[in-house]
Amino acid sequence: MSQPPSDRISRNVRGGRPPDPGAAATATYDTAAGQDVDRRARPELREHQAAFTTGSRRDADAATLRRAYARCRRTAAVHGRTYYLATRLLSAGQRPAVHALYAFARMVDDIVDGPALRQAPAAVLDSVELALRTAWSPPSVTTPPAPPRSCATTSLDSPRPGALPAEFDEIAPALTDTVTRFAIDPRHFWTFLDSMRMDAPGSPLFRNRYPTMAALDEYMRGSAAAIGLQLLPVLGTVVPRAAAEPAAAALGNAFQLTNFLRDIGEDLDRDRIYLPADELAAFGVGEELLVYCHRTRSTDRRVRRAxxxxxxxxxxxxxxxxPGIALLSPRVRPGIRTAATVYAAILDRIEDNGYDVFARRAVVPSHRRLRLAAGAALR
Known part of the structure; x- marks a missing residue:
């Protein structure tokens, strides 16, 4: 799973411009708790936003936020080259928030697929979700937070010591600050974590094959569309947010499917196939043929057609x-257009390589990425 970008804010944000998270990272939180709650946020989000703001000021001072945002920025720069390039076209106020969301997605990705695979990734995902639900519960609520919808552990109210990744505490202040300031619906994070459970052995949701495109769409709803919906409040829109959500979800899915087509071999190494079996079968392609092509580093003509x-x-x-890019705030459109253009160019590279996804990885050269970025910025 590789998570692509999405961006947003500016003076054209519907309902006004949220406080700058970059400035927030260096500011002293000496105002009353809850002062920054966006009164124009959807009613069901106001209580969450007030709770986030209170918790942010209580638990994360300016130095902690500075370090957390810096950590998130480094993660984006090192692990998300295309993503990071796109964020350079955003405002200084938006970039820290986008980096924080990327760093969280990357951390969760590493829980499931990282170089040092954990013994019980499903249990770690449960601990991450419980930690967020606990931190984001309104302070007036004294009952334990609801557990994850689909969990692997039997006692989520007392997660095992050490279950949380070490980097969680390093990025959590920036994530909470971002979610607070842009009133991001927490449900998008629960949907995302459910899709990551589909990748985690030991989870009731685990699966490593997808029989139809509908089944794959269910996975991408959390692994990709939810990322776009998390980012949408940061980017800003010139229409009601709900009107821009379908296009944001479609762009997330487009990025994700591009990854799946490029990374077939890597996924096979993890005993996963993120392509719909029925559509492959229509071209005479089955799992055995994919495994053979991967082993021999060759591409059968049937696979090329598929x-x-x-x-x-x-x-x-x-x-x-x-078309959804035009619904975003004007300031962010070049960044999103760049991300979409550069990512779509990966498909061109696959074709240019004769659909040889097993012997070489389709990569858009740096000079072409920069040229595409410049073109997108001028449109």
Whole structure:
């Protein structure tokens, strides 16, 4: 799983401009708790936002926030080259929030697929969700937070010591500050974590094969669309947020499917296939053929035809998403357009390589990424 970008804010944000999280990281929190709550946020989010703000000021001083945002920025710069390039086109106030969301997604990705695979990734995901639910519960609530909808542990009210990743405490202040200031719906994080449980052995939701595109869409709803919906409040819109959500979700899915097409071999190494079995079968491609191609580093003609078809499906997702860029705040459109253009160019590289996804990884060269970014910025 690789998570792509999404961005947003500016003076055109519907309902006004939220406080600058970059400035917040260096400010002293000496105002009354809850003062920054956005009164224009949806009613069901106001109590959460007030709780986040109170917790942020109580638990994270300016130095802690500075370090947390700096940690998130380094993570984005090192692990998300295309993503990080796109964020350079955003305002200084938006970039810290986008980096915080990326760093959280990356941390969760590493829980499941990191270089040092954990013994019980499903239990760690449960601990992460419980920690967030506890931190984000309104202070007036004294009952324990609701456990994750689909959990692997039997006692979530007392997670095992050491279950949380070490980096969680390093990025959590920035994540909470971002969620607070932009009134991001926490449900998008629970949806995301549920999809990550689909990757985690030991979880009731675990699966490593997808029989249909509908089944794959269910996975991408959390692994990709939810990321776009998390980012949308940061980016800002010139229409009601709900009107921009379908395109934001489609762009997230388009990015994710591009990753799946590029990384077939890597996924097979993890005993996963993120392509719909029924659509592959229509071209005479089964799991055995994919494994053979991966082992021999060759691409059978049937696989080429299947990939050509799925690339067309992927491009259709980009076409559905592109009109949504015009619904975003003008300041962020070049960044999102850059991300979409550069990511879609990966599909061109797969075709240029003769659909050889097993012997080489489709990469857009740096000079081409910069040229595409410049073109997108001028549109």
């Amino acid at each position: 990939l050509a078809h799925l690339i067309a499906v992927n491009r259709h997702l980009y076409r559905r998403a592109y």
